[in-house]
Amino acid sequence: MPRLTKPHDDAWSPDVEAAVETFGNRSRNEILRYLTAHGPATRGDIVLSVSAGEPSVAKHLLALEEAGAITVDVEPGRRHGRSPRYSANAPRIKELLDAHLRYLLEQ
Numbered sequence: 001m002p003r004l005t006k007p008h009d010d011a012w013s014p015d016v017e018a019a020v021e022t023f024g025n026r027s028r029n030e031i032l033r034y035l036t037a038h039g040p041a042t043r044g045d046i047v048l049s050v051s052a053g054e055p056s057v058a059k060h061l062l063a064l065e066e067a068g069a070i071t072v073d074v075e076p077g078r079r080h081g082r083s084p085r086y087s088a089n090a091p092r093i094k095e096l097l098d099a100h101l102r103y104l105l106e107q
Helices: 013-022 026-038 045-047 054-067 090-105
Strands: 070-072 085-088
Touching: 013 026, 013 054, 013 070, 026 045, 026 054, 026 070, 026 085, 045 054, 054 070, 054 085
Parallel strands: none
Antiparallel strands: 070 085
C-alpha cells in the first residue's frame, strides 16, 4: 500500500486537504454531480443513480459531509430508522475548489 503524504508547505491548509480528498475521488465527484443536478436525495436514490454500491456510497457520503460539501436534513445520531436527504452545498464546494486552485496557482 502506498504511503500517504502531505506536502511540507504552509500553504497546504485544511481546506486544500479536504479539496484533494473530495475531488480526487471519482465516486465523490459523481455523487456531488448527481446531487447538484437532482437536488436533495436519499442514500437509496443516490445508490440507484451512481456507479458505486451502497456501502461505498455510505462511506463517501460521510466523507463529503465531513468536508462540508454536502448537507443532510437529519443531524447525526438521529438518522437511525429515517431516510435523511442529502444536498450539495455549492458555496462550500466553491470554497474548496478555490482553496485548491490558490494552492496550485499562487506562489
